[in-house]
Amino acid sequence: MSAESKNLLSLQRNFMSAIREPVFGDSRELTALPPRDGEVTAGFCALAENEIVSTPNLEARERLELYHRQYWFRLLDSIDEDFPALKRLLGKENFWRLIEAYLELVPSRSFTLRHLGSGLADFLRVNPGLAGGYPVHAAELARLEYALCETFEQPKRPAIAPEKIAETRLALQPHLRLFAFHTPVDEIWRLDDEVAIPVELLAPPAGEAKFHVAIFRHAARQIIRRIEAKEFSLLQAIAATGSLAAAFDASDATPEEVSAWFQSWTGFGWLCERERSGKIEIIESASNQKLVNIPLHHNS
Amino acid sequence: MNASRFTNFQSLGIGIGLRVPHYDHILSERPTVDWFEIISENYLVDGGRPLEVLEQIMAQYQVVQHGVGLYPGSAQGLNWDHLRKLKALVRRTKTPWISDHLCWGSVDGTFSHDLLPLPYTREAAAKCAENLRIAQDFLEVPFAVENVSSYAEFKDSTMTEWEFLTEVVELADCGILLDVNNIYVSSVNHGFDPLDYVNHVPHERVAQMHIAGHSRYERFIIDTHDHPVIDPVWKLYARAIELCGPTATLLEWDDKIPPFAEVHGEALKAKRYWKHAVAHHQTEVAHVG
Numbered sequence: 001m002s003a004e005s006k007n008l009l010s011l012q013r014n015f016m017s018a019i020r021e022p023v024f025g026d027s028r029e030l031t032a033l034p035p036r037d038g039e040v041t042a043g044f045c046a047l048a049e050n051e052i053v054s055t056p057n058l059e060a061r062e063r064l065e066l067y068h069r070q071y072w073f074r075l076l077d078s079i080d081e082d083f084p085a086l087k088r089l090l091g092k093e094n095f096w097r098l099i100e101a102y103l104e105l106v107p108s109r110s111f112t113l114r115h116l117g118s119g120l121a122d123f124l125r126v127n128p129g130l131a132g133g134y135p136v137h138a139a140e141l142a143r144l145e146y147a148l149c150e151t152f153e154q155p156k157r158p159a160i161a162p163e164k165i166a167e168t169r170l171a172l173q174p175h176l177r178l179f180a181f182h183t184p185v186d187e188i189w190r191l192d193d194e195v196a197i198p199v200e201l202l203a204p205p206a207g208e209a210k211f212h213v214a215i216f217r218h219a220a221r222q223i224i225r226r227i228e229a230k231e232f233s234l235l236q237a238i239a240a241t242g243s244l245a246a247a248f249d250a251s252d253a254t255p256e257e258v259s260a261w262f263q264s265w266t267g268f269g270w271l272c273e274r275e276r277s278g279k280i281e282i283i284e285s286a287s288n289q290k291l292v293n294i295p296l297h298h299n300s
Numbered sequence: 301m302n303a304s305r306f307t308n309f310q311s312l313g314i315g316i317g318l319r320v321p322h323y324d325h326i327l328s329e330r331p332t333v334d335w336f337e338i339i340s341e342n343y344l345v346d347g348g349r350p351l352e353v354l355e356q357i358m359a360q361y362q363v364v365q366h367g368v369g370l371y372p373g374s375a376q377g378l379n380w381d382h383l384r385k386l387k388a389l390v391r392r393t394k395t396p397w398i399s400d401h402l403c404w405g406s407v408d409g410t411f412s413h414d415l416l417p418l419p420y421t422r423e424a425a426a427k428c429a430e431n432l433r434i435a436q437d438f439l440e441v442p443f444a445v446e447n448v449s450s451y452a453e454f455k456d457s458t459m460t461e462w463e464f465l466t467e468v469v470e471l472a473d474c475g476i477l478l479d480v481n482n483i484y485v486s487s488v489n490h491g492f493d494p495l496d497y498v499n500h501v502p503h504e505r506v507a508q509m510h511i512a513g514h515s516r517y518e519r520f521i522i523d524t525h526d527h528p529v530i531d532p533v534w535k536l537y538a539r540a541i542e543l544c545g546p547t548a549t550l551l552e553w554d555d556k557i558p559p560f561a562e563v564h565g566e567a568l569k570a571k572r573y574w575k576h577a578v579a580h581h582q583t584e585v586a587h588v589g
Contacts, residue, residue: 011375016408019412055490057519058520063452066520071412107411109409109410112342112344152350217349
């Protein structure tokens with residue numbers, strides 16, 4: 001890399017550091033520039049004063065602050081669209097505190113904003129103090145809402161005709177996500193914005209995961225559907241073995257149950273031919289996460 | 301309408317940006333539209349609803365790819381994974397040309413999702429041109445680079461923005477997507493005459509134009525794409541069309557998006573300037589000849 005490119009790289013690194021500095025909560029309502037004392041670092045001010053031109057209408061620090069706010073508002077608005085139920089659960093103040101802390105530690109590593117929330121559920125598991133008193137609900141709701149984002153852009157393969165299922169190595173549709181939740185987050189997600197979340201839905205989770213949920217795309221819509229525990233296990237087994245017969249042999253479901261489930265699976269086109277392994281994601285335990293806990297940042 | 305090597309020798313008229321709130325209307329009503337511009341990054345996926353809709357749109361309409369994530373101004377060079385995805389989409393859409401912005405936006409793998417400004421220096425121009433040449437060669441379609449709205453200029457700059465744009469496209473031998481709204485926004489934010497910009501870019505390289513609305517504050521303008529086009533921008537567009545000849549033109553409306561008919565109606569106002577421009581441009585060409 002030439003000296004000139006190094007200079008350009010150094011400028012770009014400094015600029016990125018400046019716009020990624022924490023945003024102050026009330027700046028969402030502020031139109032006044034420049035940033036107030038103490039809101040930005042000395043590095044931010046030095047970058048502005050050393051590198052950016054001031055004009056009579058805008059000082060250098062104000063110009064950099066425009067980029068700083070645009071960076072944050074774009075990301076915050078995007079997450080806001082993707083996690084409406086999580087926001088309802090936590091309340092606005094807790095939600096924005098969570099999201100700002102998340103984005104400070106987990107910046108976007110993807111070309112698309114659609115992937116911005118990919119680490120939010122894991123972040124919540126290792127930072128339960130940011131979950132507004134509902135750590136398991138919040139992490140599971142974040143997982144559910146991000147699954148809706150994933151389902152939106154995952155491929156749909158040709159569904160297997162029922163008569164060919166016995167002779168085909170099976171997989172589940174790439175757009176199908178299966179979850180075993182400890183909390184009824186699918187019910188919370190379905191509530192209207194104006195409706196307070198009933199206390200029984202917010203009861204602390206106990207024991208094993210007992211709310212089994214399928215999230216998928218069908219007829220241009222994304223669907224969240226509660227399924228039975230045995231149905232969940234059978235689908236897991238199909239994903240693992242590629243064979244309906246083998247999965248059935250290992251299941252304690254009755255033929256009548258399997259027949260009813262099978263009808264809905266074929267109706268939704270959940271079974272396809274295995275090319276690569278069908279993706280299946282299960283939340284069973286939050287104990288094996290490797291993210292590092294972080295101190296809380298209070299910017300609001 | 302201009303057809304040149306920068307448009308893959310294709311002539312397109314007035315288009316609008318393909319946006320989610322209009323999907324149902326377009327697919328059910330099949331309105332007459334010259335072409336749609338798609339944001340490439342919205343379709344760099346393995347499948348799903350985005351590609352399902354795109355396939356249906358492509359069955360009836362010409363689409364042109366416009367990107368927001370290549371970042372040819374990146375000091376660290378281009379992201380090859382991104383380029384490979386873009387190329388797969390180019391093959392799928394058969395876009396006559398492809399465009400993206402003259403900016404940077406990511407460093408060390410962290411993305412800003414913004415179109416960040418560059419210093420207008422020879423060194424930055426050379427880096428941008430190097431990246432654009434790589435992109436154009438790899439993608440195997442003409443590349444048009446778009447001027448961005450900006451809110452900051454760097455003390456290191458040694459030339460004007462239009463001189464920088466000219467240097468980049470001539471070094472890269474690529475086309476220009478001339479965004480006249482962005483010129484207007486930057487002219488207010490930095491205090492230059494937008495006509496100087498329009499008058500001095502290499503007109504023969506302009507493959508496409510953008511028009512849009514913006515938000516005006518007391519001391520600056522933000523490029524929000526959430527309003528109709530204002531008269532000063534239309535006047536600038538008229539001058540650009542005079543100089544470049546009728547050019548594929550696209551209305552951007554990305555926020556507070558009104559019904560399809562309103563967006564399309566706003567875009568079609570561009571046609572008012574074409575008739576005069578054809579006569580003017582032919583006269584100019586005759587003089588040159």
